[in-house]
Amino acid sequence: MSKRLPLEGIRVVDITVVWAGPYCTQLLAEWGAEVIRVEPRQRIQPSTRNAEQRATREMVERMHAGGQGGLFAYADLDPGERPWNRHAHFNSHARNKLGMTLDIMTEEGLDVLKRLVAKSDVVVENNVPETIDRAGISYEALCEVNPGIVMLRMPAYGLDGPYRNYRSFGNHMEAMTGHHYLRSYPDGDPSMTGSSFTADAAGGIHGAFAIMMALRQRRRTGEGQMIELAQAENFLPYIGEYILQYTVNGVNPEPRGNEMPPHAPCGAFPCEGDDYWVAIDIWTDGQWEALRACIGEGWAMDERFNSQPGRWESRQELNERIAYWTAGQERYALFHRLQAAGVPAGVLQDEPAAYACPHLAERGFFEELTHPEAGTHRYPGLNVRFTETPNHLRRHPVRLGEDNDYVYRELLGFSEEEIERLVELGHIGEEYPPEAYGRR
Amino acid sequence: MPLAGVRVLDFSRYAAGPFCTRLLAEYGADVVKVEQPGTGDPVRKWQPFANDIEDQEHSLVHLHVNAGKRSVTLNLATAEGQRIARTLAGEADILVESSRPGKMREFGLSYEEIREINPALLYVSISNFGQTGPYRDYESSELIAYAMGGPMHATGHIDREPLKLAGNITQYQAGAVAAYATMAGLWRAEDTGEGDHVDVSLYEAAMGSRDRRTVHLTAYAYTGSPSKRVTDGVSLGSGFRPTADGYIMLAGYGKRLPSLLRLIGREDLLEDPRTATPSSAVDPEYVDEVETSYVTWSASRQKAEALREAQEQHLVGASLNTVADLFTDPHFSERAPWEDVDHPAVGAYRAVGRPFQMSGGARRSGMRAPLLGEHTDEVLHGELGFSREEIAELRSGGVI
Numbered sequence: 070m071s072k073r074l075p076l077e078g079i080r081v082v083d084i085t086v087v088w089a090g091p092y093c094t095q096l097l098a099e100w101g102a103e104v105i106r107v108e109p110r111q112r113i114q115p116s117t118r119n120a121e122q123r124a125t126r127e128m129v130e131r132m133h134a135g136g137q138g139g140l141f142a143y144a145d146l147d148p149g150e151r152p153w154n155r156h157a158h159f160n161s162h163a164r165n166k167l168g169m170t171l172d173i174m175t176e177e178g179l180d181v182l183k184r185l186v187a188k189s190d191v192v193v194e195n196n197v198p199e200t201i202d203r204a205g206i207s208y209e210a211l212c213e214v215n216p217g218i219v220m221l222r223m224p225a226y227g228l229d230g231p232y233r234n235y236r237s238f239g240n241h242m243e244a245m246t247g248h249h250y251l252r253s254y255p256d257g258d259p260s261m262t263g264s265s266f267t268a269d270a271a272g273g274i275h276g277a278f279a280i281m282m283a284l285r286q287r288r289r290t291g292e293g294q295m296i297e298l299a300q301a302e303n304f305l306p307y308i309g310e311y312i313l314q315y316t317v318n319g320v321n322p323e324p325r326g327n328e329m330p331p332h333a334p335c336g337a338f339p340c341e342g343d344d345y346w347v348a349i350d351i352w353t354d355g356q357w358e359a360l361r362a363c364i365g366e367g368w369a370m371d372e373r374f375n376s377q378p379g380r381w382e383s384r385q386e387l388n389e390r391i392a393y394w395t396a397g398q399e400r401y402a403l404f405h406r407l408q409a410a411g412v413p414a415g416v417l418q419d420e421p422a423a424y425a426c427p428h429l430a431e432r433g434f435f436e437e438l439t440h441p442e443a444g445t446h447r448y449p450g451l452n453v454r455f456t457e458t459p460n461h462l463r464r465h466p467v468r469l470g471e472d473n474d475y476v477y478r479e480l481l482g483f484s485e486e487e488i489e490r491l492v493e494l495g496h497i498g499e500e501y502p503p504e505a506y507g508r509r
Numbered sequence: 510m511p512l513a514g515v516r517v518l519d520f521s522r523y524a525a526g527p528f529c530t531r532l533l534a535e536y537g538a539d540v541v542k543v544e545q546p547g548t549g550d551p552v553r554k555w556q557p558f559a560n561d562i563e564d565q566e567h568s569l570v571h572l573h574v575n576a577g578k579r580s581v582t583l584n585l586a587t588a589e590g591q592r593i594a595r596t597l598a599g600e601a602d603i604l605v606e607s608s609r610p611g612k613m614r615e616f617g618l619s620y621e622e623i624r625e626i627n628p629a630l631l632y633v634s635i636s637n638f639g640q641t642g643p644y645r646d647y648e649s650s651e652l653i654a655y656a657m658g659g660p661m662h663a664t665g666h667i668d669r670e671p672l673k674l675a676g677n678i679t680q681y682q683a684g685a686v687a688a689y690a691t692m693a694g695l696w697r698a699e700d701t702g703e704g705d706h707v708d709v710s711l712y713e714a715a716m717g718s719r720d721r722r723t724v725h726l727t728a729y730a731y732t733g734s735p736s737k738r739v740t741d742g743v744s745l746g747s748g749f750r751p752t753a754d755g756y757i758m759l760a761g762y763g764k765r766l767p768s769l770l771r772l773i774g775r776e777d778l779l780e781d782p783r784t785a786t787p788s789s790a791v792d793p794e795y796v797d798e799v800e801t802s803y804v805t806w807s808a809s810r811q812k813a814e815a816l817r818e819a820q821e822q823h824l825v826g827a828s829l830n831t832v833a834d835l836f837t838d839p840h841f842s843e844r845a846p847w848e849d850v851d852h853p854a855v856g857a858y859r860a861v862g863r864p865f866q867m868s869g870g871a872r873r874s875g876m877r878a879p880l881l882g883e884h885t886d887e888v889l890h891g892e893l894g895f896s897r898e899e900i901a902e903l904r905s906g907g908v909i
Contacts, residue, residue, distance in 0.1 A: 075697035092719040100693045115764065128787070133734050142728035161727035162719060208868075223865075232840040235820050239720075241827035244758050245838075250831050251675035254666070259756060259829055260749035261666040263738055267674055267682070270718040274685045275532075279865050281692035282511040282536055285699070286869055294869030302846040305861040306528075307678045309573035310557070311832050316847075316859040317559045317569065321833040327652065327673050330556050335652060337661070337670045344737070346671060348656035356648075408647045415653035417662040417671055420729035420736060423716065428644040434713060446730040452717030453690040454639075456620070456706035458697070 072458050074101025079284065080189040082107060082182070083166065084173060084206075086117045088239060088266070089300060090195030090223060091162040092273030097191070097280065098165035099451055099460065105189075105476060106163070106467055107182065109172040110498050111505055116238070118153040118469070144443035151500060154442045154468045163466035164438065164448065169477070170470035171496050173204050178496060182206070184481050187214045190287075191280055195223040195272070195300070199234045208295040217293040219283040221276050227299035239269035242301040248308055253324040271307055272300040331377050333384035334360075337417060338392045340400040346417040347400050349391060349407065351380065359411045364394055440465040470499040510537025511870040515695070518594075518601040519543065519578065520585075520618070522550045524651075524677040525711060526607035526635045527574040528684030532864070533603070533691065534577030535872055541601075541888060542575060542879065543594065546582040546909055549881040550575070559855045565881055566854035570677060573860070574684075576850070577876035579884035582909050585616040589908045594618055596893060599626045602698070603691060607635040610645050620706040630704040631694040635687050639710035649711055655679040658715025660722045663736040671738060683714035745790040749829065750804055752812040759819050759826035761803075762790065768822040773806040775799065813838075852877045885909050 079102040083094040091106075098104040108114070119140060129141045129148060142157035149155050172178040186192055192211060194201060201207070201222070208220045222228060225237035243249045243265060253262040279296045287293055305312065311322045327336040329350070337346045351357050357380060361369040368390060373379045380387060395403060400416050407414035416422060424435060424447065432454075435447040443466070450462060477483045477497065491497045515538040519530045527542075527550065534540040544550050552574065553565040559572065581597075584590040595617065598604055604623060606613055613619045613634075620632045634640055637649035655661045655673045665672035673679075687709040694705050716722060725736040746761025746769045761769030770778050778799065783789035790796070807815055812828035819826050835841045848862035862874055889895040889909070903909045 075693045075700070088719055088724075096689060133732060136734075136737055138732055138734040139725075139728065139736065139739070142732050142734075144731045146732050155731075157728035157731045158724055160731075161723045226840060227844055230840045230844045232820075235816075236823060236825040237827060238760065238825055241758060241760075241825060244827040244829045247830050247832045247835060248675055248678075249758075250829060252672055254669060254672070257666065257669070261669065262672065263663075263665050265664055265674060265720060267678055267718075267720040270682060270720040271685065273719055274682070274689050275864050278532065278685065278689040278692055279867065281689070281696060283867060283869060285692070285696060286511045288699075290869075292869060294867055296865055296867050298865035299844070299846075302844070303864045305846060306573075306864055307681050308675055308832075309861050310569040310676060312835075312861050313559070313569040313573060313858070314557055315832045315836070317572075317855065318557070318561070321831050325675065327670065329650075329652065332650075332652075337656065339670075344662070346656075346662065348652050348661070350650040350652045352650070408644075411648065413648035413650050413653055415649070415657040417656045418658075419662045420726050423726060424729070428638060428642040428712075429716070431642045432639055432713070434716065443731070446727075448730065449717055449723045449726045452686050452709075452714050454708045455690075455694065456708065457703065458705055 074458065074460060077101035079103065079191065081105065081191040081193060082185055082189045084192070084194045084196070086114045086196060088162065088269040089272035089276070090193060091117075092269065093221070093223070093276035094193050095162045095164065095166065096273060096277035102191075104166040105185065105472070106166050106168045107171050107173065107185075108168065108469060109174070110170045110470070110501055111172045111495055113501060113505055116158070118159045119156040124148045124152065144440075144446070149442065151442060151469070153501065154440075160440070160443060160466035161448070164462055165464050166467045167472040167475065168467035168470060169473050170498055173206065175494075177491070177494060179205050181481070181491070181496070183211070183214045185476070186211050186218060188480060189215070189218070190284065191219045191221070193221045193223070193276065193280070197234050197236055198224050198228055212293070215293075217287060217291065219280060219287060219293045219296070221280055221296045221298060223272055223276055223298040223300055225300050227302065228297055237301070239266040239272075239300075240264035242268040242304055246301055246304050246308065247311065248304065251308060251311055251322060251324055252326070254326045255324050255328065267307070268300055268304040271304050272298065275303050328384070331381040333377075333380040334387040334391050335384070336388050338395040340395055340403060341397050342400065345400045347395055347403050348415045348417060350413045352377070356412055360407070363407060363410050363412065364391075366394070436462040438462055438465045442468060468499065469501070470497065473497050473499070510873065511867060512537035515539070515603065516601045517541065517603045517605060518597050519605045520613070521605045521607040521635060523552050523607065524570060524574055524680035525683040525687070526605050527552060528681045529633070529635065529687040529691065530578060530605055531574050531576055532685065532688040535876065536867075537870070537873060538603075540578040541597065541884070542578040542580050543583050543597075544580055544881060546584050546882065546907060549580075549582070553881070559858075572852065572855065572878045575878040576860070577873050578879055579888065580879035580882055581885045581888045582882035584908050585618070587906070587908050589903065589906070591617050593889070593893070593908075595623070595626060598623050598630065601627070601630060603631045603633060603695065605633045605635070605687070605691075610634070610636055610640045624704060628704055629698050629702050631691060631698050631707065632704060633687055633691055633694070633707040633709065635683060635709045637710060638712045640708045644712070651677050651679050654683070654711035654715055658712045658722070659718070659720065660725055660736065663721070663725065663738050665738050667738045679711060679715055682718060683709060683711045686714040745796050745799060746803070750807040752807050752810055752815050752828070755812045756829040757807060757812050757815045757819070757826060758829065759824050761824060765824060768824050769803070770799070772819055772822045772824060773802045775802050848875045850875055850877045853880060882909070
């Protein structure tokens with residue numbers, strides 16, 4: 070028996086790009102909101118549908134064979150006729166949504182958008198503020214057509230200030246706020262650290278949290294509101310204790326890599342196989358005794374290691390010895406053996422390992438969806454579950470313009486003449502025109 | 510405030526649950542944090558400490574994640590402690606806990622038991638691996654949660670050990686997921702009068718996050734190629750480059766390459782056919798020509814100046830800051846997302862504020878963490894009607 074999902078009846082207009090915004094609206098779609106994604110046909114939005122360059126099947130296969138497949142992650146390594154519907158980057162944040170095509174940067178496009186907003190509850194955008202200004206969109210302008218609207222704006226740095234129009238991905242915000250520096254190797258330079266994109270996840274989750282608070286408030290007061298989520302500021306609480314080290318103690322915190330003072334041993338240790346690792350993290354005497362018993366070698370009996378301060382003092386030696394001990398061991402056998410003994414340990418799970426995880430299988434984390442153009446695949450599922458309200462992935466990642474009929478005809482009641490005109494103007498369609506697609 | 514009038518009974522400990530209830534408190538909920546008498550939430554012992562004073566009021570993580578709450582001590586191992594906890598649960602809208610799965614039942618505070626006395630209550634459980642499944646009772650930590658659930662294997666340098674995230678971020682992220690789920694559950698509970706049991710795990714919160722994890726998982730399902738550690742700077746125009754005072758990091762690859770060429774004064778290459786050919790990004794001669802000009806350009810500028818010029822070309826990018834840089838940076842100085850806090854043990858200090866701002870409601874700003882048990886009398890006497898004598902008795906009996 071399926072229960073009504075909490076957000077059923079809430080309609081969200083989604084004019085987001087790249088990662089954080091689309092993740093936010095997907096989190097609303099998971100729990101029943103009707104999310105309508107609005108995308109232009111006239112321009113390819115960079116890094117959104119990853120269709121900026123015309124990739125051939127040969128090019129995709131070559132990039133994957135060379136280990137450079139990330140930006141070429143088309144279903145079955147085939148860009149197909151409509152690559153923009155087959156790309157993993159977009160399809161990992163587009164399920165349970167509806168899609169329409171419309172260029173909101175034109176006069177008639179803005180008019181259509183306003184008709185949609187008039188029938189909706191929420192608008193979400195994460196564009197550069199000057200772009201939204203140029204479109205003639207503002208909270209005030211949308212209030213004129215729908216005074217109860219809830220609008221979430223999530224630019225990188227905010228709606229004012231010197232960096233108002235700075236362009237940024239999640240990894241750039243993390244560099245600006247200090248996170249990249251803090252998580253670097255203590256003995257390496259920051260260019261060795263690699264990207265993390267944690268700020269994108271933080272922006273999406275907090276955005277969904279904020280919208281639901283605003284909807285609840287609207288239910289009580291009848292009034293909508295505007296939420297400003299500057300993604301860089303939104304990330305600061307995630308490094309809150311580092312900021313306090315500076316403001317309270319006057320210490321500018323240094324990179325720590327995998328160190329978690331006073332945890333020792335603590336880190337990633339190599340195992341049998343190609344680039345396979347196990348994490349071990351010890352912070353109590355009991356955990357150390359359990360690990361020492363598993364190791365069963367004389368060096369581990371050294372009484373310097375009996376106390377936490379002693380282990381922290383000897384952390385480099387401990388980590389080196391443990392790496393020597395783990396090398397050659399099978400990662401899952403070691404993980405289960407350590408956990409059975411009460412030692413906090415985990416496998417650094419790559420994607421094949423995650424898909425094969427028996428725990429996730431029993432909890433039903435991965436779920437299968439069939440996409441009309443990308444085929445049948447298992448997707449990462451819901452990040453939370455409710456005991457009394459079972460929930461599942463319901464609809465495949467939305468294709469470009471897939472629900473134009475529903476939105477223009479059924480929802481907005483456009484006449485055939487109006488629709489014909491919008492088709493002629495290039496708004497309505499399911500493909501990018503050649504002049505927009507294929508350029509580099 | 511958006512959550513004014515919402516009552517949260519918070520049994521959660523460490524970082525994830527308290528980060529969740531901090532967010533709820535920040536936007537107006539009344540959060541009563543229940544702690545073990547004498548010792549309190551173990552997070553109070555976490556490093557680093559304010560002014561290096563290692564007591565239960567000076568942990569910086571505690572000061573951060575427990576801000577805005579009231580602290581009540583209750584010994585849940587006593588019958589009287591459990592009775593008081595159940596009374597508080599009867600009047601709450603939301604209960605948050607992060608015990609080992611099954612532990613709350615030992616205290617008579619399980620979801621099933623609380624539902625009997627308060628059917629509309631939303632019961633939020635945060636755990637390592639979830640309330641069910643073969644890993645349910647396994648140990649975890651920040652490092653292990655990111656190793657198992659997050660894309661740690663693909664983070665860092667290919668010739669080095671993989672890297673975790675800084676500090677406690679994987680736990681905070683799980684707390685944020687719990688706050689998001691709490692709002693969905695509260696929406697429904699207020700709609701229907703029916704509560705629910707929310708099951709959040711560090712493991713699945715990481716596995717379902719768009720910090721590359723869901724992207725890489727989907728990419729693997731599509732192509733069979735697992736992700737690897739890829740270090741910034743390996744591709745043309747992308748990653749860190751040195752400046753006179755640090756580093757900048759621009760995304761100057763693919764269709765952004767012409768903007769990068771204009772930025773570094775190599776307009777002459779705009780007409781070069783190699784600029785429009787994807788494979789030239791790995792052509793050593795072409796890469797060397799562009800990169801030499803790029804680094805000559807970057808090394809002769811301050812990082813903020815280099816970034817400003819790059820942004821004028823609409824290039825996506827950043828400079829590399831330390832925490833101290835945030836306090837001299839013109840943008841962060843102007844917007845000042847900081848708040849002044851006054852704490853009875855620590856004194857006055859500046860803390861981070863506002864994840865986001867809502868035009869329809871104020872936040873609780875300048876929030877501070879409570880002293881251990883600071884609000885025990887206020888809640889027991891003022892709200893539950895215990896007499897001063899009864900409270901003294903509970904205290905001498907070790908209940909509070």
